[in-house]
Amino acid sequence: MRYRPLTCGDRDGRYPLAVRTKTIVLLAISLLPLAAAAQVEAGGVADLGGPRTAGIGAAIGIASGNDALYVNPGALAARRRYSAETQVWIERRGSENAAQVWTASVADSLTGPIAAAVAYGRVADGIETGSLYHVAIAGALTQGFFLGVTGKYFDLSGAESVSAVNADVGLYWEAADFVAVGIAGYNLAPSGHEAVLPRGAGAGISIGSDTGFKGTFDWRTDLDRQDGSTNRFAFGAEVLLGGIAPLRAGYIIDQTLDTKWWSVGAGLVSANGGGVDVAYRQSVDDPDARLIAVAVKLQFAQ
Numbered sequence: 001m002r003y004r005p006l007t008c009g010d011r012d013g014r015y016p017l018a019v020r021t022k023t024i025v026l027l028a029i030s031l032l033p034l035a036a037a038a039q040v041e042a043g044g045v046a047d048l049g050g051p052r053t054a055g056i057g058a059a060i061g062i063a064s065g066n067d068a069l070y071v072n073p074g075a076l077a078a079r080r081r082y083s084a085e086t087q088v089w090i091e092r093r094g095s096e097n098a099a100q101v102w103t104a105s106v107a108d109s110l111t112g113p114i115a116a117a118v119a120y121g122r123v124a125d126g127i128e129t130g131s132l133y134h135v136a137i138a139g140a141l142t143q144g145f146f147l148g149v150t151g152k153y154f155d156l157s158g159a160e161s162v163s164a165v166n167a168d169v170g171l172y173w174e175a176a177d178f179v180a181v182g183i184a185g186y187n188l189a190p191s192g193h194e195a196v197l198p199r200g201a202g203a204g205i206s207i208g209s210d211t212g213f214k215g216t217f218d219w220r221t222d223l224d225r226q227d228g229s230t231n232r233f234a235f236g237a238e239v240l241l242g243g244i245a246p247l248r249a250g251y252i253i254d255q256t257l258d259t260k261w262w263s264v265g266a267g268l269v270s271a272n273g274g275g276v277d278v279a280y281r282q283s284v285d286d287p288d289a290r291l292i293a294v295a296v297k298l299q300f301a302q
Helices: 017-037 053-057 065-071 073-078
Strands: 081-093 096-108 115-126 128-143 145-158 163-178 177-184 199-208 215-223 231-241 244-256 259-269 275-282 290-299
Touching: 053 065, 053 231, 053 244, 053 259, 053 290, 065 073, 065 081, 065 096, 065 128, 065 145, 065 163, 065 290, 073 115, 073 128, 073 145, 073 163, 073 177, 073 231, 096 128, 115 244, 128 163, 145 215, 199 231, 244 275
Parallel strands: none
Antiparallel strands: 081 096, 081 290, 096 115, 115 128, 128 145, 145 163, 163 177, 177 199, 199 215, 215 231, 231 244, 244 259, 259 275, 275 290
C-alpha cells in the first residue's frame, strides 16, 4: 500500500492562494520588529570630529592636525605647523539632522615650544543646538612623546539643556620609525549629561608615513551612553597620491550605537598650503544613518 505524505494543502501539496497570501502577510508582520531594530541611534555632538577622522575611521594614533582637538590633543604637538580651518559636520537620520555643526579652529605649534589650539562650534540643527568651545595645549615630555589637554565648554538646549565644562587628555608617542601610538581619555569629569558628554577612553596605533601610506587601528570605550560600557573598534587606511591628494577609507564596529559603519574620504592640498577635505560615513545596517563632513583649511608646516 502506498502512503501519500500528509499535507495541509490540496491534492498536489500546494496551498490555496488565500492560505499562501495570509502566510506571507503574517511573515511580513513578524519581521517588522527586526526592521525597527536596525534603526541606528544618533551620536550627535558626542561624536564630533573632522573630515580626516570621519574618513579614516581610526584617528587616535595619528597626528591629525586640527582634528586632534576632538580626538587626541597630544597629537597637536607632534608636527610643527600652523593651521586655520573651518568645517561643517552633518549627521543625518533619514531626512532629519541628528547634528549640524559649523566650526572654526586655529592650531599653532610653530611659534613656541607649546602647541595651542582653539575652536568655536555652532550647533545649528539637530537633537541639541547651541555653542561649543574648545581650548587645547600640548607639548613634548621627551623626544617623540607628547601630552595634550583639551578644555571644553558646551552651552546647548534641546533634548536636554547643557551648560557644562569638561576636559580630555591625550598622549601621542612616536614609538619607532613609521609607528605611532595614541592614548586618550574623554570627558574626565562627571557632567550629569551622559548623552552629550559621555566619559570614555581610547587607544590607537598607526603604521606608515604621512607622506605615503598609513594604516591605523583604534579601540574606544564609552562608559555612559548605554547601561554598561560599550566598545568601538575601527580600522582605517590613508594614502597620499602625488603629494597633494589624500584618499581614505575606514570600517567601524560600533557597539555604542549598535551598528557597523563604512567610510571614505578624500582631500586636496595646494602648494600654498590651502586645502579641502571631505568625508562620508554610512551605516551598514541602516541606510538612513549617515554622516558628511567638509573642511576648508590653510596650513603652513615646517
